[in-house]
Amino acid sequence: MPLEPRRVSGPFARMRTSLSWRSDRSELWRYIGWRLIQLAIVLIGVSIVVFFTMHVLPGDVAMLLLGDRGTAEQLAKLRLQLGLDQPVVVQYLRFVLAAAHGDFGTSLTSNRAAFDDVSTAFPVTLQLTLAALTIATVIGVPTGVFASLRPGRTFDNLAMTFTLFGVSMPIFWLGLMLLLAFGATLDWLPIGGLSEVGMEPPRITGMSLIDAALAGSPSMFWDALRHLILPACTLATVPLAFIARITRAEMLATATQDHVRTARAKGLPRARVIVGHVLRNALIPIVTVIGLQLGLLLSGAVLTETIFSLPGLGRLMVDSILSRDYPVVQAGALFIAFVFVLVNLLVDLSYTLLDPRIRRA
Amino acid sequence: MKGTLLEVENLKVTFPTEEGPITAVDDLSFTVGRGETLVIVGESGSGKSVTSLAVMGLIAPPGRVEARAIRLVGKDGRTRDLSRLPETEMRQIRGAEIAMIFQEPMTSLNPVYTIGEQIIEAIRFHETMSRRAARARAEEMLRLLGIPEPRRRLDAYPHQLSGGMRQRAMIGMALSCHPSLLIADEPTTALDVTVQAQILELIRGLQKDFGMAVIFITHNLGVAAEIADRIMVMYAGQVVETGSARAIFRGTRLPYTIGLMRSVPRLGLDRDSGPLPAIQGNVPDLRRLPKGCRFHPRCSWFEPGLCDAKLPPLEACEEGHLVRCLRWRKVHA
Ligand SMILES: Nc1ncnc2c1ncn2[C@@H]1O[C@H](COP(=O)(O)OP(=O)(O)OP(=O)(O)O)[C@@H](O)[C@H]1O
Ligand code: SF4
Ligand SMILES: [Mg+2]
Numbered sequence: 001m002p003l004e005p006r007r008v009s010g011p012f013a014r015m016r017t018s019l020s021w022r023s024d025r026s027e028l029w030r031y032i033g034w035r036l037i038q039l040a041i042v043l044i045g046v047s048i049v050v051f052f053t054m055h056v057l058p059g060d061v062a063m064l065l066l067g068d069r070g071t072a073e074q075l076a077k078l079r080l081q082l083g084l085d086q087p088v089v090v091q092y093l094r095f096v097l098a099a100a101h102g103d104f105g106t107s108l109t110s111n112r113a114a115f116d117d118v119s120t121a122f123p124v125t126l127q128l129t130l131a132a133l134t135i136a137t138v139i140g141v142p143t144g145v146f147a148s149l150r151p152g153r154t155f156d157n158l159a160m161t162f163t164l165f166g167v168s169m170p171i172f173w174l175g176l177m178l179l180l181a182f183g184a185t186l187d188w189l190p191i192g193g194l195s196e197v198g199m200e201p202p203r204i205t206g207m208s209l210i211d212a213a214l215a216g217s218p219s220m221f222w223d224a225l226r227h228l229i230l231p232a233c234t235l236a237t238v239p240l241a242f243i244a245r246i247t248r249a250e251m252l253a254t255a256t257q258d259h260v261r262t263a264r265a266k267g268l269p270r271a272r273v274i275v276g277h278v279l280r281n282a283l284i285p286i287v288t289v290i291g292l293q294l295g296l297l298l299s300g301a302v303l304t305e306t307i308f309s310l311p312g313l314g315r316l317m318v319d320s321i322l323s324r325d326y327p328v329v330q331a332g333a334l335f336i337a338f339v340f341v342l343v344n345l346l347v348d349l350s351y352t353l354l355d356p357r358i359r360r361a
Numbered sequence: 362m363k364g365t366l367l368e369v370e371n372l373k374v375t376f377p378t379e380e381g382p383i384t385a386v387d388d389l390s391f392t393v394g395r396g397e398t399l400v401i402v403g404e405s406g407s408g409k410s411v412t413s414l415a416v417m418g419l420i421a422p423p424g425r426v427e428a429r430a431i432r433l434v435g436k437d438g439r440t441r442d443l444s445r446l447p448e449t450e451m452r453q454i455r456g457a458e459i460a461m462i463f464q465e466p467m468t469s470l471n472p473v474y475t476i477g478e479q480i481i482e483a484i485r486f487h488e489t490m491s492r493r494a495a496r497a498r499a500e501e502m503l504r505l506l507g508i509p510e511p512r513r514r515l516d517a518y519p520h521q522l523s524g525g526m527r528q529r530a531m532i533g534m535a536l537s538c539h540p541s542l543l544i545a546d547e548p549t550t551a552l553d554v555t556v557q558a559q560i561l562e563l564i565r566g567l568q569k570d571f572g573m574a575v576i577f578i579t580h581n582l583g584v585a586a587e588i589a590d591r592i593m594v595m596y597a598g599q600v601v602e603t604g605s606a607r608a609i610f611r612g613t614r615l616p617y618t619i620g621l622m623r624s625v626p627r628l629g630l631d632r633d634s635g636p637l638p639a640i641q642g643n644v645p646d647l648r649r650l651p652k653g654c655r656f657h658p659r660c661s662w663f664e665p666g667l668c669d670a671k672l673p674p675l676e677a678c679e680e681g682h683l684v685r686c687l688r689w690r691k692v693h694a
Contacts, residue, residue, distance in 0.1 A: 258468040264419055266483040267456035281473055356473060356518040
């Protein structure tokens, strides 16, 4: 699967070419500063979209809030209260100001602060995503490396066939099959949820594995882990296949580069050449792909969360959209945008660690 | 000459292609004496790089290397046949007995490691030595190569150095384990003329200091004239002329070499004197070699019925000077 290493444009590209070994630091900070400004711009954009989408929906917010119960008088009063009589721009500015303080209003379904709903659900998604990405990386990278060592041979062919299925796997179907096989039929693993009733660790981070570990309870940890296995494996499938294929392609491409020949000409052992020179250089695009997958998984875990009844962000969003719980949708959308941009920033920064010249000439 | 260092006998390198195997190096034999400089000259595609990679044991499959022998006298005085050496032993030879530098100093160094890391890696693999001692040796090498502020340059990445500095670092890395043979595959081609001259000068100086033999690959006879003790001219995978530099520059008897000499760029030549007179025609496709003399379609001494009928053997036109031409007696520069 040919996938080009991501091209980075903008000031980063300039930094990449102009980096000299003394100005590394200050350039880096300037770059981070620029990216934070970008982050703000993205958030403003998303907030505009989110705000106005809610406003073009049929029926106004006051009607939504009151539902069928409201009298005309109550409606008018609430409109005034919410500032719905003000010009749209003023309403938007109020919305942004409140949002900046984490105030998105109250959820129409849970009656809690909308942002609390989001921040409760997020750790569930984060834990699932990190677990899936860890599985995908730990299996995907070595698979790609070994496949690249003898291209066209048995292992390579097997790996490439499986990963071809993997990248095009319908997650929903796979999740159901795993659930049926290991959960329902074999009864080895739980079929959903975060933990058994009575085994919930006290909430600290909101990630069940970490909370169980912090609670110092092996049985809770084991229970949380058992609940994580099936959803994490389901969510890991596509990125695993993708990472394996990218790794193989990058390894093969790097292995023919001149500096690898130099490394061999120095008399280095094969393993050292493969790990220290081929894999080390191939890591740059591989890490990019892994980072991009992180962003995709965070926002794309919704199917997995639905199948395995996990109270994560994806499911919260779907539920909120279906029930028109607009404060939660707004809070969730802004939060996801925030995390997505932040993850991308971290990926780009990892470049500077992995690639001293930062850009191939 | 203090005896032979490297002796290559009947080397043949083939690569499979879609249209059948091609023979990139065909029945090649040559020797290099201790401390001697052998220059291999030839146009692009004549098999110079493949020859040197074969000696290093770096031809990757599906390429095939066959040789009656590739004998190297080691630093320990033992003679080994590199063509039959297991890979683990061959590794001890690479870098330590034979080192190699490449044409493109930009791409031939690993961009993600500092110069120091790359030199130290080479040293520490071949010699048991602390990191600190290896670093001191690396710094010393850079100093020897005329790199200013060597200590600071050890921590520089390749992209932070100029082409000339990178090539010096490459040479430093190659020489850091004091090899007895350095193979330099067009080390100056990518550099501009003044830097080229400096690097050549440097290699010559180091060669004396280290008592090291050099196989220097170039397609520029002008460079060959600067440093060669002996010259081997290659064409389409074969040796077509070998002899002392003096013999060849005084009186080559080979039309191909005459053509190469005419196309040598000379310093100080007027820009508007036009492009250099390259040898007309192209290097033959190894899959469709001309019958008889491989050079005949481009040769101005070509004699129909003779040159296109029989592959010329290597013949001595004088003591120690071999040419592959059926009409060498009639050929003059
Ligand atoms: N790995 C390979 N697979 C197939 N053919 C190859 C391979 N390596 C070299 N060749 C062929 O062998 C021939 C000799 O190549 P070689 O690189 O030795 O030329 P050269 O004399 O070094 O030329 P240059 O001056 O361009 O470096 C060329 O025709 C080349 O196409
Ligand atoms: S053998 Fe004939 S064609 Fe070949 S170089 Fe000599 S004169 Fe030219
Ligand atoms: Mg070459």
